[in-house]
Structure formats: structure tokens, C-alpha cells
Amino acid sequence: MENELRPVWSRIFNFNWKFGLFLVLVICIPRFILVLIANSTGNYGSIGLIMLISAVAPFLFLTKYGRKKIGLTRPRKYSGLVLALIAGLIVSFLLYYIGQSIYGNHYENWYNYIGRSYKIPTQINSHDKAILFAVVALTGMIFSPIGEELFFRGIVHASFANSIGEKKASIVDSSAFAVTHISHFGFVYINQQWHFLTTSTLIWVVSMFLVSVLFFVFKQYSGSILGAITCHAAFNLGMIYCIFYLL
Numbered sequence: 668m669e670n671e672l673r674p675v676w677s678r679i680f681n682f683n684w685k686f687g688l689f690l691v692l693v694i695c696i697p698r699f700i701l702v703l704i705a706n707s708t709g710n711y712g713s714i715g716l717i718m719l720i721s722a723v724a725p726f727l728f729l730t731k732y733g734r735k736k737i738g739l740t741r742p743r744k745y746s747g748l749v750l751a752l753i754a755g756l757i758v759s760f761l762l763y764y765i766g767q768s769i770y771g772n773h774y775e776n777w778y779n780y781i782g783r784s785y786k787i788p789t790q791i792n793s794h795d796k797a798i799l800f801a802v803v804a805l806t807g808m809i810f811s812p813i814g815e816e817l818f819f820r821g822i823v824h825a826s827f828a829n830s831i832g833e834k835k836a837s838i839v840d841s842s843a844f845a846v847t848h849i850s851h852f853g854f855v856y857i858n859q860q861w862h863f864l865t866t867s868t869l870i871w872v873v874s875m876f877l878v879s880v881l882f883f884v885f886k887q888y889s890g891s892i893l894g895a896i897t898c899h900a901a902f903n904l905g906m907i908y909c910i911f912y913l914l
Contacts, residue, residue, distance in 0.1 A: 671733030671825070682733070687826035687839070694721060694818065695847045702850035707861075711784065718814030725822045737821040743890025751885035751898035758881060759905025762874055763913060772914060775867045777852040777874075782910035800911045807907050812899035819844045819879065820886050820895040833887075841879035848875045878902060 671682040680686040698717045705711045725734055742748055763778055770776035774783075785803055787796070819840045827836035853868035854861060885894035 669730070669732040671729055671736055671829075673728060673730055673733075676728050682826050682829055684827050684830035684839075687823045687830075690724065690818070690823055690826070691843050694724070695843060699847055699850040703854060703856075706784065706850075706854075707856045709784075709786075715810060718810045721814035721818035725817050728822065733825075737817075737825040738886055738890075738892030738895075739817075739821070740891050742893050744888065747885060747889030747894050748897045751889065751894050752901045754881060754885065755898040755901025755903075756905040758878060759902045760909065762878075762906070763909040765870070765874075767913075769870075770867065774855060774857055775864050776914075777867065777871050778906060778910050779914055780852050780855055781906075782914060785907075785910060787911065796911065800907065803911075804904055804907045807903040808900040812896045812903060815844065816882060816886075816892055816895040816899055820883055821892050824883070837880060837883045841876045841883065844879040845872045845875035848872070 670677050672680060672686075680689070694717070698714075701713045701717060705714055725737055725739065729737065766776040766778050770779070772779055774780045787799065791799070823843065824836050824840040827839045830836075831839070849868060849872060852864075852871050854863055856862075882895040882898050885898045886892055888894060889897075
């Protein structure tokens with residue numbers, strides 16, 4: 668029987684929920700803290716490192732068989748990638764309208780708060796703004812979709828699925844993803860003080876959970892982790908567009 672884990676790791680771990688929990692704790696707790704620090708200092712360099720580590724994890728821990736098992740393979744349905752792109756964009760705009768309807772241009776609006784980290788100059792011409800948007804959008808469509816999907820919908824999901832099945836594993840990885848994103852919005856740093864926004868955080872966490880399930884759906888539909896990555900990248904593109912041009 669083929670082993671998902673490389674020999675050096677299979678001596679220590681089994682590819683099951685315990686291994687998945689180990690990964691979540693080792694990656695997500697430091698990430699949570701680093702994002703909070705970045706939000707207070709304005710230095711986001713460490714976040715890129717976390718995304719890189721998340722993306723590398725499947726290649727560090729898994730055999731070729733293990734990587735195939737988590738979805739690192741060609742899509743079974745390329746049409747699934749197109750649908751994933753459309754769905755990701757739609758959901759990102761839906762989340763914008765929910766935030767605007769309830770909170771307007773207030774920091775309790777998740778896109779408003781997240782957009783502050785982009786440091787968009789108030790006095791900027793349309794050409795320079797378009798260039799800045801392209802840079803931010805390209806970065807947002809590459810690093811977090813690849814890093815987070817290979818991690819959450821990839822190695823973490825598959826390890827839990829070995830123990831509790833696909834559907835329950837999706838609930839676990841989506842929950843981990845959603846809670847981790849409280850560091851991006853939930854604990855907010857405003858006027859040199861930390862605040863926890865109970866109601867808007869609850870909406871944000873539920874939204875992130877549902878979005879995560881959507882990413883998983885397109886992974887399953889396309890037969891490849893590329894389905895999840897594409898949907899995630901499209902969501903980020905829509906979110907960044909809303910922040911640049913609709914807020």
C-alpha cells in the first residue's frame with residue numbers, strides 16, 4: 668500500500684486527523700499572531716513567508732502519491748475552472764454589498780478595514796491607481812490562493828478526510844480557515860488601540876467558512892486543487908477591485 672507521507676515523516680506521523688491538527692497548530696497559530704503584528708506595524712513581509720511555507724508543506728511532507736491524493740493533478744473538468752472563476756467573483760461582490768449595506772464606509776466593514784493595509788494614496792490619478800491595483804491584484808491572486816489552498820483544501824483536508832471522510836473534513840478545514848481569518852478582520856487595530864468587533868466578526872467568520880466550502884466544491888467538481896485555487900484567486904480579485912474602486 669502506497670504511503671502519502673515521505674519515509675522520514677511516516678516514521679513519526681500517520682496521515683490522519685492528528686497530522687492535520689499538527690499542521691493547523693504549527694502553521695495557523697504563528698500566522699494568526701504575525702498577521703495581528705503586521706496590522707499594528709504596517710509591515711506585512713512575514714505574511715508572504717507564511718504563505719510560502721503553506722505552499723511548500725505538501726512538497727515537504729508528501730510523496731508523489733500523497734500530492735496526487737490532495738488534488739495536485741490536472742483538472743478532470745476544465746469547465747470547472749471557468750465556473751470557479753465566475754463563482755469566486757460573484758461571491759466577492761456579494762460580500763461587498765453585505766458589508767456596505769450594514770456598515771457603509773466604516774472600519775466595521777471588512778473590506779474597508781482590510782483595504783487600509785493596501786495604503787492606497789488619497790491623492791492618486793487614475794493611471795497610477797490602475798498600476799497599483801494591478802500589482803496588488805496580481806499578488807493577491809497568486810500568493811494566498813496557492814498557499815492557502817495547497818494547505819487548507821490540500822494537505823490538511825486530505826489528512827482529516829482519511830479519518831472522518833470528505834464532508835466532515837471540509838467542515839474542519841473550512842472552520843480552521845475561517846477562524847484564522849479573524850486576524851485579518853475581527854481583531855482590528857484602530858487609533859493605536861485593539862478592538863474586537865463581535866457582530867461583524869461573526870458575519871465575517873461565517874462568510875469565510877462558506878467561501879471555504881465553495882473552494883472545496885470546485886476542487887471536487889474540477890477534480891483538481893486548481894479548482895479551489897482558481898475560485899480563491901477570483902474571490903481575491905473581486906475583493907481587491909471592490910476595495911480600490913467601489914469603497
